[in-house]
Amino acid sequence: MARLARKVRKIKKFDRVLFTCGGTAGHVNPALALARLIREENPGAKFLFVGADRGLERDLITKAGYDFKSVHISSFHRSFQPKEIRHNMISVLNLFRSPREAKAILREFQPDAVIGTGGYASYPAVKAAYQMGIPTAVHESNMVPGLATKLLEPYADCIMTGFEAARDGYKHPDKIIITGTPVRGDFFIRTKREAKRELNLDENKPLIVSFWGSLGASGMNRVMADFIALEAKKTPFYHMHAAGKDGYPMILNLLKQKNIDLKSNPDIKILEYIYNMPVVMRAADLVISRAGASTISELTALGVPAVLVPSPFVTNHHQEKNAKALETAGGAAVLSEETCTGQLLFQTAAGVLHDKDQYIQMQRAMASLGIPDAAERILYAVRNIGNEAESIAK
Numbered sequence: 001m002a003r004l005a006r007k008v009r010k011i012k013k014f015d016r017v018l019f020t021c022g023g024t025a026g027h028v029n030p031a032l033a034l035a036r037l038i039r040e041e042n043p044g045a046k047f048l049f050v051g052a053d054r055g056l057e058r059d060l061i062t063k064a065g066y067d068f069k070s071v072h073i074s075s076f077h078r079s080f081q082p083k084e085i086r087h088n089m090i091s092v093l094n095l096f097r098s099p100r101e102a103k104a105i106l107r108e109f110q111p112d113a114v115i116g117t118g119g120y121a122s123y124p125a126v127k128a129a130y131q132m133g134i135p136t137a138v139h140e141s142n143m144v145p146g147l148a149t150k151l152l153e154p155y156a157d158c159i160m161t162g163f164e165a166a167r168d169g170y171k172h173p174d175k176i177i178i179t180g181t182p183v184r185g186d187f188f189i190r191t192k193r194e195a196k197r198e199l200n201l202d203e204n205k206p207l208i209v210s211f212w213g214s215l216g217a218s219g220m221n222r223v224m225a226d227f228i229a230l231e232a233k234k235t236p237f238y239h240m241h242a243a244g245k246d247g248y249p250m251i252l253n254l255l256k257q258k259n260i261d262l263k264s265n266p267d268i269k270i271l272e273y274i275y276n277m278p279v280v281m282r283a284a285d286l287v288i289s290r291a292g293a294s295t296i297s298e299l300t301a302l303g304v305p306a307v308l309v310p311s312p313f314v315t316n317h318h319q320e321k322n323a324k325a326l327e328t329a330g331g332a333a334v335l336s337e338e339t340c341t342g343q344l345l346f347q348t349a350a351g352v353l354h355d356k357d358q359y360i361q362m363q364r365a366m367a368s369l370g371i372p373d374a375a376e377r378i379l380y381a382v383r384n385i386g387n388e389a390e391s392i393a394k
Contacts, residue, residue, distance in 0.1 A: 014038050014041075014042055014045050014112055014113065014379075014383075015042070015044070015045055015046065015112055016045070016046045016047075016048075016109060016110060016111045016112050017035070017038060017045065017046075017047055017048075017111055017112060017113055017114075017115065018047075018048045018049075018050060018105075018106070018109055018111035018113070018114045018115070018125065018129070019031040019034070019035065019047065019048070019049045019050070019114075019115050019116075019117065020049070020050040020051065020114065020115070020116045020117075020121065020122040020125035020126060021049070021051060021057060021116060021117040021118055021119050021121065021122050022051035022052045022055040022056075022057040022118075022119035022120070022121030022122065023052075023055060023056075023057070023118065023119030023120060023121065024056075024118075024119065024292070025056070025060060025294060026118070026141055026292050026293040026294040027057075027117050027118035027119040027122075027141070028051075028056075028057050028060045028061065028117070029060075029182070029184070029294055030117045030118075030139055030141060030181055030182045030374075030375075030378075031049065031115065031117040032060070032061070032064050032066075033182030033183070033184060033185075033374075033375050034115065034117075034182055034375050034378055034379065035047050035066065036185070036375075037182075037375045037376065037379060038379065046109075047066050047067065048066075048067050048068075048069060048105070048109050048111070049061045049066050049067065049068045049069075050068075050069050050070070050071060050102070050105060050121070050125045051068065051070060051071075051119075051121045052070060052071070052072075052073050052119075052120070052121040053070040053071065053072050053073075055070075055119070055121055057119075057121065058070065069105050071097075071098040071101040071102050071105070071121070071124050071125065072097045072098055072101065073098045073120060073121050073123065073124055098123075098124035099124050099127070099128055101124070102124040102125045102127075102128040102129075103128045103132065105125070106125070106128055106129055106132055106134065111129070111134060112134075112135070113134065113135040113136070113137065113382055113385070114126055114129035114134055114135070114136050114137075115136075115137045115138075115139065115378075115382060116136070116137070116138045116139070116148075116152060116156070117138075117139045117141075118138075118139065118140060118141060118142075118146060118148060118149065119146075119148055120147065120148045121148075122138070122148055122152065123148050123151055123152060126138060126152050126155055126156065127152065127155045129155075130155035130156070130157075131155075135157055135382070135385040136155060136156050136157050136385075137156060137157060137158050137159075137160065137378075137381065137382045137385065138152050138153075138156040138158075138159050138160070139159075139160040139161075139179070139181070139378060140159065140160070140161050140162070140166070141162050141181045141293030141294070141296075141297065142162070142166075142293050142318045142321070142322055143162075143163055143165065143166050143169075143318070143321040143322045143324075143325050144166065144169050144316065144318060144321050145166075145169050145170065146316070146318070147316075153170060153171060153172060153175070154172075156175060157175070157385045158175050158176075158177055158381055158382070158384075158385055159172070159175045159176050159177070160176075160177050160178075160179040160377075160378055160381055161176060161177075161178055161179070162178075162179070162180050162181040162293065162296070162297060162371075162374075163178070163325055163369070164178050165325055166178075177377075177381045178371075179371065179374050179377035179378045179381055180297065180300075180301075180370070180371025180372075180373075180374030180377060181293060181294070181296075181297035181371075181374055182297070182374045182375040182378065183297050183298050183301045183302075183372070183374065184278065186278040187278045187281060187282060187298060187301065187302060188282075188301075188372065189278075190279070190282055191282075192282055192283060194282075195279050195280075195282035195283035196283045198279055198283075199279065199280070199283055201238055201283065202238075205237060205238055205267075206236075206237040206238065206285040206286065206353045207237065207238040207239070207240070207283050207284050207285050207286075208237050208238065208239045208240070208284070208285070208286050208287075208288060208349060208353075209239075209240050209241075209274070209280055209281065209283075209284040209286070209287050209288070210224060210239070210240070210241045210242070210287070210288035210289060211241065211242035211244075211274065211289050212224075212242075212243075212244065212247075212289065212290055213290045213292060213311060217243075217244050217246070217247050218246070218247065218250070219337065220309060220337065220340075221243050221244070221247040221250060221251045221254075222250075222251075222254065223340055223341060223342050223345060224241055224243070224251065224342070224345075225251050225254035225255055225258065225342065226341065226342020226343065226346075227342040227345050227346045227349075228241070228251075228255060228260065228268060228270075228342075229255065229258045229260050229342065230342060230343065230346045231268065231346060232260050232265045232268060235265055235267045235268065236350065236353075237267070237285075237353060238267045238268075239267065239268045239269070240269045240271065240274065240280060241268075241269070241270050241271065242271050242272065242273050242274045243270055243271070243272060244272065244273070245272055245273070248270065248271070248272040251270060252270065255270075281298055281302060281304065282302060284302075284304050285304070285305075285353065286304070286305055286306065286307065286349060286352055286353055287299060287304050287305075287306040287307075288306070288307045288308075288309075288345065288349060289306065289308060289309075290308070290309065290310060290311050290319055291308045291309075291310040291311075291319040291320070291322040291323035291326075291334075292311075292319060292322070293318075293322065296322050296326065297370075297374070299326070299331070299332075299366055299370075300326070300331070300366055300367070300369040300370035300371075301370040301371070301372050301374075302367075302370070303363050303364075303366045303367030303370060304363075304366060305331060305332065305352055305359060305362035305363055305366055306326065306331070306332040306333075306366070307332065307333045307334075307335065307345065307348050307349050307352065308323040308326065308327075308332050308333070308334050308335070309334075309335050309336070309337050309340050309345075310322070310323045310334070310336075310337070311337070312336075312337050312338070325369075326366065326369065329365045329366075329368065329369055330361060330362060330365035331362050331363075331365035331366030331367075331368075331369060332362070332366070333348050333352060335348065
């Protein structure tokens with residue numbers, strides 16, 4: 001890695017680390033995974049998480065047992081509706097308010113390093129840390145940098161990304177290190193065979209796992225109802241579908257209208273939420289889902305082929321670009337929501353599972369993109385801020 005333009009102190013040991021992130025679980029989870037790794041190596045380490053005042057990150061972080069402080073920062077909405085104009089005016093005021101708040105937090109906590117893992121909430125703390133001479137790092141899970149990452153590029157001593165192909169999206173290639181995106185360790189503590197046994201599934205019968213994010217989940221649950229109606233005629237595979245809190249009663253009602261009796265189809269399970277996701281994902285032979293960064297990192301780390309329907313509602317088409325990277329590598333089939341039907345989805349999924357040669361190729365392609373030791377790579381990269389070090393070889 002080329003010498004960075006700014007001289008920063010060498011990080012010998014992480015005693016005090018500040019993480020800043022927010023907006024989605026996909027931004028928070030990598031920070032939590034890295035904090036767990038640091039704590040394993042240094043049980044006495046102190047952590048502080050900084051996020052938006054009203055973001056979901058507060059609940060996720062405090063439930064994980066970490067201290068949390070907020071800054072007043074908010075997004076900008078692309079609308080001229082009166083309420084959106086008021087929201088944007090508040091966001092402008094927050095741009096002047098949040099830097100002072102971030103600097104006050106940094107002075108009080110005195111971190112050895114500040115690590116941002118995405119979301120607009122990470123902007124004020126990383127920028128303030130850079131200005132105060134504190135080593136800074138940014139991690140971007142998506143194929144293309146989000147707005148916060150783009151804005152923070154000048155203030156990050158190193159930028160870590162999930163994919164080699166993402167390198168072209170940045171202006172400072174000397175700062176880019178390919179680390180992958182951390183996946184929780186409990187995804188790897190059992191084999192596929194062990195996971196299937198834990199779920200009381202026949203090892204020789206494929207398991208499809210499907211779920212949708214909150215954005216646009218209603219429409220895709222309707223598609224999934226048609227999918228389930230088709231598979232119920234033959235039940236060629238196990239299927240676990242997480243419909244979400246709002247989608248669960250809707251999909252049950254749709255299946256009732258189609259005269260599908262789930263009691264007569266025990267291999268098909270409709271759930272509000274999959275609480276034991278590490279076990280279920282490890283047992284999965286095929287995943288049908290959106291293409292968010294967290295899902296992509298889990299699929300590649302586990303080497304599970306997928307049928308992806310990217311959300312069209314995500315800013316800057318992040319999910320479409322994430323999915324395209326997996327499709328290009330040969331690990332996933334990608335369908336657009338606009339043309340996706342239950343029949344097309346069923347035919348695509350069944351086609352993947354019934355073609356053994358294609359399936360093995362997809363497994364290998366997906367696994368080739370995975371970086372199971374992503375947290376370790378991130379830790380190594382951050383520790384080498386300010387040093388001349390070799391790039392991390394994948």
